[in-house]
Amino acid sequence: MYSNIPKYILLIILSVGFFFPATAQDSGSFNLARIQYRGGGDWYNDPSALRNLAEFAQQHVPIAINPEYDDVDIGNPDLFNYPFAFLTGHGTITINQAEASNLRTYLQNGGFLYVDDDYGLDEHFRKMIKKVFPNEDLIELPFEHPIYHQVFEFPDGLPKIHEHDGKAPRGFGIILEGRLAVFYTYETNLGDGWTNPEVHKDPAAVREKALQMGTNILIFALTNGR
Numbered sequence: 001m002y003s004n005i006p007k008y009i010l011l012i013i014l015s016v017g018f019f020f021p022a023t024a025q026d027s028g029s030f031n032l033a034r035i036q037y038r039g040g041g042d043w044y045n046d047p048s049a050l051r052n053l054a055e056f057a058q059q060h061v062p063i064a065i066n067p068e069y070d071d072v073d074i075g076n077p078d079l080f081n082y083p084f085a086f087l088t089g090h091g092t093i094t095i096n097q098a099e100a101s102n103l104r105t106y107l108q109n110g111g112f113l114y115v116d117d118d119y120g121l122d123e124h125f126r127k128m129i130k131k132v133f134p135n136e137d138l139i140e141l142p143f144e145h146p147i148y149h150q151v152f153e154f155p156d157g158l159p160k161i162h163e164h165d166g167k168a169p170r171g172f173g174i175i176l177e178g179r180l181a182v183f184y185t186y187e188t189n190l191g192d193g194w195t196n197p198e199v200h201k202d203p204a205a206v207r208e209k210a211l212q213m214g215t216n217i218l219i220f221a222l223t224n225g226r
Helices: 007-019 049-060 077-081 097-108 122-132 190-194 204-223
Strands: 032-036 070-073 084-089 112-117 170-176 179-186
Touching (some): 032 049, 049 190, 097 112, 097 122, 112 204, 122 179, 179 204, 190 204
Antiparallel strands (some): 170 179
């Protein structure tokens, strides 16, 4: 089942537990967080998405991931218990300095944030992340970046899941001391492709691509830069 996984990923997976605090794996599996934020944006939309992604990833990679994710406030120190945090929505994000500091410290200390624009999030997320990292810029990742080549190959970058404005999908990141700490996807909407089939009625092939790319992101977050 796992023959398509590069050997170096398998080796990292076998040893990765040594790099996380015990609180991140109390149940013997990696725990995932969905970021809760203020401002009116629907951070809570598509509740089946992250659970389906975790289950799909476990079918293709020998790594224990708890599919029952937790909703964690962006300013809550409990965020440090999760190696992977997911943020999405359609609208406004409001954070104060304490929340920005909490997220910044989390990311500087090995945490990983994946943000998916669910259409309408872009300008609000960019303002938010500038408050978190005023001296860092979101940079577009080249298609050669390892995040596109973890378990599944995406030589042309992100798949297009939903049309939105009809633009090409783009992936951006913030690099901290050589480590990709924030990955932001724009004009693709992977998260909608992870949801239960009846929610957005995406074709099976489209959902498969979304879940495959999501698996790449998840495995990259759990195995790189630790």
